[in-house]
Amino acid sequence: MKQLQLFNLDQVQGIRHPASDTRVTPRSPAAVVFTDFDVHAPVMIEAAASAIDVEGLMKRAHVKLMLVMDQQDRFIGVISLADLSEEHIIRAVAGGTSRHEIQVQDLMQQRGQLHALSYEEIHHATVQDVLNTLRGEHAQHALVLDLQSQELRGLISASDVARKLHLPLPAGAVVEFSEVSAMLLRHSEMRSYT
Numbered sequence: 153m154k155q156l157q158l159f160n161l162d163q164v165q166g167i168r169h170p171a172s173d174t175r176v177t178p179r180s181p182a183a184v185v186f187t188d189f190d191v192h193a194p195v196m197i198e199a200a201a202s203a204i205d206v207e208g209l210m211k212r213a214h215v216k217l218m219l220v221m222d223q224q225d226r227f228i229g230v231i232s233l234a235d236l237s238e239e240h241i242i243r244a245v246a247g248g249t250s251r252h253e254i255q256v257q258d259l260m261q262q263r264g265q266l267h268a269l270s271y272e273e274i275h276h277a278t279v280q281d282v283l284n285t286l287r288g289e290h291a292q293h294a295l296v297l298d299l300q301s302q303e304l305r306g307l308i309s310a311s312d313v314a315r316k317l318h319l320p321l322p323a324g325a326v327v328e329f330s331e332v333s334a335m336l337l338r339h340s341e342m343r344s345y346t
Contacts, residue, residue: 176316178280178336185282185313186274186296188306196221199228199257203244206256207236216311216326217293219304220260227304229260232292234326268297271305279317282308287333292326 176184197206197218210218210233220229236259244254269285274296286294291310298305311327319335321327 175318176279178278178283178317180279182274182277182279182282182308185279185308185316186306187309187312189304190306192306194219194304194306197231197256198223199255199260201256202252203231203236203241203254203256203259204252206231207233210236216309217307218256220256227263228257229262230266230293230295231256231260234292235259235261266295268295268304269308271296271298272300279313283313283329283333283336286310286329289329292328294329 195213195215195218197209197220199220199222206218210216216233218231219227220231222228240259241251241254244258245251249258269282274282282294293310294308295304296306296308297303310329310332311321311325313329314321314327314332314335317332317336319332
């Protein structure tokens with residue numbers, strides 16, 4: 153077994169930063185706002201999990217979207233924090249299901265209802281291209297599909313895009329692509345007047 157040396161930090165004052173300018177602009181490659189599942193493990197949940205438990209888990213983990221898997225570990229849909237809202241839970245209870253019996257699969261967005269961007273196109277696109285494509289979408293996330301393997305390869309988060317573009321976001325705001333596009337347009341118009 154190898155013993156590593158420990159160093160005292162009493163004289164350390166600096167922190168290393170990336171050498172290149174990492175500022176993201178609308179003309180930046182779309183890959184800079186893409187969360188690649190080859191690098192970052194996807195957040196997944198079983199379809200039969202308790203919706204009430206998952207809501208609490210998502211809030212504690214600051215996660216707004218989970219991929220839903222069936223018992224055979226196949227992708228069957230997504231569940232967002234918005235899908236777990238009190239309004240959706242009350243609707244399920246009104247349909248005859250006990251609050252504690254509501255499962256993720258009862259509230260999720262099913263795979264057949266979802267659309268995705270192409271992983272291959274992401275690498276030839278800009279952030280602005282992504283926003284132009286999604287500007288009419290009232291969604292917080294866009295899934296990315298690897299067309300060759302027919303597997304989900306990652307996702308793009310509207311709040312990540314807004315944050316990386318340094319757009320002003322209210323604390324705790326739920327951000328959708330339609331809002332990011334509108335904010336970017338207003339922000340660029342304001343800069344053109346100054």
